[in-house]
Amino acid sequence: MIKLFSLKQQKKDGEASPKTANQKKASAAQLRIAKDINELNLPKTCTTEFPDPDDLLNFKLIICPDEGFYRTGRFVFSFKVGPNYPHEPPKVKCETQVYHPNIDQQGNVCLNILREDWKPVLTINSIVYGLQYLFLEPNPEDPLNKEAADVLTTNRRLFEQNVQKAMRGGFVGGTYFDRCLK
Amino acid sequence: MSEKLETLSNRWNNLRKILERPGPFSHPDFEPSLEIINFLMNTCKILVIGAGGLGCELLKDLALMGFRDIHVIDMDTIEISNLNRQFLFRHKDIGFPKAEVAAKFVNSRVKGCQVTAYFKKIQDFDANFYRQFHIIVCGLDSIVARRWINGMLISMLNYNDDVLDQSSIIPLIDGGTEGFKGNARVILPGMTACVECTLDLYPPQVTYPLCTIANTPRLPEHCIEYVKVVQWPKENPWGTALDGDDPHHINWVHEKSLERAQQFNITGVTYRLVQGVVKNIIPAVASTNAVIAAICATEVFKLATSCYVPLNNFLVFNDVDGIYTYTYESEKKENCLACSQIPQTVVIKDPEEAKLKDLIQILQEDSRYQMRSPGLITTIDGKNRTLYISSIKSIEERTRENLNKTLSELGLKEGCEVAVSDITSPNTVIIRLHFQTTDVEMKKLIN
Numbered sequence: 256m257i258k259l260f261s262l263k264q265q266k267k268d269g270e271a272s273p274k275t276a277n278q279k280k281a282s283a284a285q286l287r288i289a290k291d292i293n294e295l296n297l298p299k300t301c302t303t304e305f306p307d308p309d310d311l312l313n314f315k316l317i318i319c320p321d322e323g324f325y326r327t328g329r330f331v332f333s334f335k336v337g338p339n340y341p342h343e344p345p346k347v348k349c350e351t352q353v354y355h356p357n358i359d360q361q362g363n364v365c366l367n368i369l370r371e372d373w374k375p376v377l378t379i380n381s382i383v384y385g386l387q388y389l390f391l392e393p394n395p396e397d398p399l400n401k402e403a404a405d406v407l408t409t410n411r412r413l414f415e416q417n418v419q420k421a422m423r424g425g426f427v428g429g430t431y432f433d434r435c436l437k
Numbered sequence: 438m439s440e441k442l443e444t445l446s447n448r449w450n451n452l453r454k455i456l457e458r459p460g461p462f463s464h465p466d467f468e469p470s471l472e473i474i475n476f477l478m479n480t481c482k483i484l485v486i487g488a489g490g491l492g493c494e495l496l497k498d499l500a501l502m503g504f505r506d507i508h509v510i511d512m513d514t515i516e517i518s519n520l521n522r523q524f525l526f527r528h529k530d531i532g533f534p535k536a537e538v539a540a541k542f543v544n545s546r547v548k549g550c551q552v553t554a555y556f557k558k559i560q561d562f563d564a565n566f567y568r569q570f571h572i573i574v575c576g577l578d579s580i581v582a583r584r585w586i587n588g589m590l591i592s593m594l595n596y597n598d599d600v601l602d603q604s605s606i607i608p609l610i611d612g613g614t615e616g617f618k619g620n621a622r623v624i625l626p627g628m629t630a631c632v633e634c635t636l637d638l639y640p641p642q643v644t645y646p647l648c649t650i651a652n653t654p655r656l657p658e659h660c661i662e663y664v665k666v667v668q669w670p671k672e673n674p675w676g677t678a679l680d681g682d683d684p685h686h687i688n689w690v691h692e693k694s695l696e697r698a699q700q701f702n703i704t705g706v707t708y709r710l711v712q713g714v715v716k717n718i719i720p721a722v723a724s725t726n727a728v729i730a731a732i733c734a735t736e737v738f739k740l741a742t743s744c745y746v747p748l749n750n751f752l753v754f755n756d757v758d759g760i761y762t763y764t765y766e767s768e769k770k771e772n773c774l775a776c777s778q779i780p781q782t783v784v785i786k787d788p789e790e791a792k793l794k795d796l797i798q799i800l801q802e803d804s805r806y807q808m809r810s811p812g813l814i815t816t817i818d819g820k821n822r823t824l825y826i827s828s829i830k831s832i833e834e835r836t837r838e839n840l841n842k843t844l845s846e847l848g849l850k851e852g853c854e855v856a857v858s859d860i861t862s863p864n865t866v867i868i869r870l871h872f873q874t875t876d877v878e879m880k881k882l883i884n
Binding site (some may be wrong): 282284285287290292294295303308310321337338342343357361363364365367371373391398399401 | 581642645646667670821823854859867
């Protein structure tokens with residue numbers, strides 16, 4: 256047991272001075288993200304962009320799938336890592352408009368590990384692989400864009416054409432998509 | 438002097454019975470003395486974080502226990518829904534800062550007690566502020582805030598040759614309640630399990646799969662969550678973020694949620710539920726707060742006086758059905774991100790000349806580290822700085838020039854800490870730079 260009384264009775268205002276330079280410490284979230292970033296092992300279809308290299312909590316991930324419906328496309332995701340990381344997952348948004356059953360027009364992404372299945376043992380790398388997988392295997396079972404999901408289940412060819420149309424820039428159904436070919 | 442004698446002889450008689458004579462349950466090393474009550478009343482300085490449900494109870498308990506120098510931080514103002522249990526506040530106080538109103542109330546009610554209020558966030562203060570306190574006790578409702586103060590107290594620890602200097606420890610007593618359940622714990626930063634060690638104990642926030650709330654809602658909560666995460670950002674009726682304290686916002690979400698619920702034949706969307714989902718409201722029970730705060734205040738007293746054995750170290754309380762308590766020792770996590778981080782000293786032999794690449798070379802070649810491709814970050818003047826990370830191309834390109842800068846050009850001084858991550862270690866490691874000065878300089882410093 257520590258004896259506070261004997262250790263500290265002499266302690267008065269401002270008397271105890273720090274031994275070292277009074278430096279603000281990196282938070283646990285920062286220490287963890289530094290580890291995640293340093294060990295990012297990106298698939299060759301992915302790159303990251305850090306607008307401010309001193310800020311590891313906000314960055315972009317660019318995915319250029321090399322197979323599947325979305326090959327030749329270029330999709331940008333923004334990552335915002337909060338102070339409660341890794342207790343809470345980062346906030347990930349798709350900044351590119353995409354015709355995809357699991358991504359809506361506001362950029363919300365339906366990926367289980369980004370919400371209900373997030374666990375602190377997961378890393379930024381897990382999310383990168385999860386996102387890449389969404390482009391290889393769009394999942395019509397859990398749709399966010401229900402129309403796209405319906406097309407994918409009923410007519411794969413039409414779905415493929417729609418994806419191409421959207422990536423070249425233009426209307427699919429009533430929705431306009433910006434060009435996002437790489 | 439006369440007032441002091443008077444208070445000592447009358448009002449604090451009960452305390453003197455505990456502190457001036459041994460008892461069957463007192464701590465084996467306890468030495469009864471007149472000095473202890475003197476310390477309690479004239480020297481001991483306590484910080485209470487939070488002046489809400491637990492905070493009001495804590496302030497009352499500590500003031501009536503004899504602590505006379507109490508400080509309280511709270512960033513909130515009083516709302517009408519607080520008044521049923523936050524008994525230091527009255528209807529006329531609505532809208533005023535909790536910390537200030539609570540301090541004023543205790544100061545006028547408990548003679549001789551001086552409560553100092555700070556209407557601020559804990560993050561507004563630095564180590565120099567927190568260092569003045571003997572014990573810190575928290576009644577918080579946020580994990581972020583708990584992690585922050587925990588990290589702060591751990592960063593204030595001093596180590597001499599890897600041995601913890603006990604006088605740099607500020608004990609942290611943390612209470613928490615949720616409805617009829619509560620917990621209280623004693624943390625001796627650096628010695629016992631900290632908030633970060635037991636982070637898994639906090640329940641994750643309730644979330645629903647995005648696709649469910651978008652397409653196949655089944656619960657009223659799904660409808661509200663949909664309006665919150667999809668409709669609000671899309672329509673943004675007031676052009677701001679959703680504010681759970683703004684009745685207009687809640688009304689809007691309520692209406693839209695009802696519409697959506699109707700579409701899917703879901704019942705049960707009420708104004709209160711909307712508030713609950715949007716603000717993540719946890720029902721508060723006054724009696725739970727009273728019990729947990731009393732336990733926390735007792736622990737403050739035990740630590741301040743050393744008269745009894747403190748709680749070791751985690752108590753859970755539940756009075757849903759009868760009363761249940763259980764105390765166990767939560768264990769320190771070996772690779773805790775916060776408290777296992779004993780800064781390792783790296784000696785820099787030629788501080789004037791040493792460059793960042795020399796430091797990296799030490800980390801790679803020194804037998805203690807043998808790292809592969811360390812990434813280095815630090816904080817300089819309160820700002821995060823990435824010194825060098827080789828694995829990310831965009832960062833590498835922009836930090837490469839740092840390699841040839843000297844440590845002082847980069848703003849790194851004697852005693853500065855650098856966080857280093859590498860695949861050879863499961864966690865980010867903290868190193869502390871020690872600039873070795875030559876004998877001549879040393880003499881200059883002494884003189």
